[in-house]
Amino acid sequence: MNRETVNMVRSPISVEGNIRLVPYYPAYDTALAWYQDAQLCKQVDNRDFVYDLPLLKRMYHYLDTHGELFYIEYRGVLCGDVSLRTTGELAIVICKEYQNKHIGRKVIEKMLELARERGLAECFAHIYSFNTQSQKMFESIGFVPQDEERYIYKLQKGEPTMTKLTLEEKQELIRMALAARERAYVPYSDFMVGAALRAEDGRIFTGCNVENAAYPLCTCAERTALCAAISQGARRFLAIAIAGGTDEDCTQPCAPCGGCRQNLAEFCGADFPVLLSDGIHPLGELLPGVFRLPQD
Numbered sequence: 334m335n336r337e338t339v340n341m342v343r344s345p346i347s348v349e350g351n352i353r354l355v356p357y358y359p360a361y362d363t364a365l366a367w368y369q370d371a372q373l374c375k376q377v378d379n380r381d382f383v384y385d386l387p388l389l390k391r392m393y394h395y396l397d398t399h400g401e402l403f404y405i406e407y408r409g410v411l412c413g414d415v416s417l418r419t420t421g422e423l424a425i426v427i428c429k430e431y432q433n434k435h436i437g438r439k440v441i442e443k444m445l446e447l448a449r450e451r452g453l454a455e456c457f458a459h460i461y462s463f464n465t466q467s468q469k470m471f472e473s474i475g476f477v478p479q480d481e482e483r484y485i486y487k488l489q490k491g492e493p494t495m496t497k498l499t500l501e502e503k504q505e506l507i508r509m510a511l512a513a514r515e516r517a518y519v520p521y522s523d524f525m526v527g528a529a530l531r532a533e534d535g536r537i538f539t540g541c542n543v544e545n546a547a548y549p550l551c552t553c554a555e556r557t558a559l560c561a562a563i564s565q566g567a568r569r570f571l572a573i574a575i576a577g578g579t580d581e582d583c584t585q586p587c588a589p590c591g592g593c594r595q596n597l598a599e600f601c602g603a604d605f606p607v608l609l610s611d612g613i614h615p616l617g618e619l620l621p622g623v624f625r626l627p628q629d
């Protein structure tokens with residue numbers, strides 16, 4: 334192989350767990366088997382017949398030349414494909430045996446990262462109205478239905494989702510977290526934490542840590558804020574700021590505990606910005622491998 338050829342060989346992208354994205358190459362025997370499933374073809378293409386080899390080749394050739402096409406590999410086995418078109422359109426297929434393993438969700442989150450690197454402003458997915466399984470999966474990542482069958486996800490280079498927050502709004506959130514911290518009830522640890530959670534509708538919910546003589550009953554600031562928000566009807570959030578520590582200015586970052594990360598992940602996607610004193614951290618980076626129940 335000369336140097337040029339070597340450069341053209343694209344290497345697989347690691348997702349997480351045992352998942353990798355393998356750049357497209359002719360693996361038609363494997364792939365054609367996925368597309369012999371009538372139910373899968375119906376969900377993906379709303380067609381009542383399965384694929385034959387020429388159709389599969391045409392589709393793969395089109396996707397490969399109009400964007401990026403990968404096979405999804407799980408534990409060393411190819412189990413589906415995913416494509417990102419230059420238009421921002423994402424499409425994913427996972428064969429039946431490998432569904433309900435959260436593979437799709439992790440793959441789409443990785444593809445959103447790729448799309449962001451490519452400088453795309455948004456991604457979208459076409460999901461037929463009867464495909465409730467895909468709807469749920471895309472919505473849980475943060476895709477929003479634009480019309481009945483088109484789901485979109487806004488991207489911004491560098492700071493995901495923060496497009497919606499101005500510098501002043503971020504500062505306000507940090508100020509409110511600091512103010513909430515002052516109300517912390519911490520006779521046992523003396524470690525005061527405050528959190529401010531901004532909902533999509535503009536409301537800001539705050540919380541502080543509330544300790545108890547029975548130590549395991551202590552409640553974290555983030556969870557207090559989240560519970561306040563949910564109990565007042567907010568479900569969609571733009572960002573959270575967390576300020577904690579023993580020094581007044583909270584210069585040391587107070588990273589949310591694992592439990593609070595999982596609590597936030599119930600309502601917020603991997604791009605959800607967590608504002609700490611050292612910068613903005615996407616929730617997905619703070620909590621890789623989030624726990625999710627299998628989707629039905």
Ligand code: THU
Pocket residue numbers: 519522524525526541542543544551552553554555588589590593
């Ligand atoms: N704490 C929080 O409020 N949030 C976190 O994410 C980490 C810990 C609180 C719990 C306890 O009251 C104190 O900090 C010391 O662990």
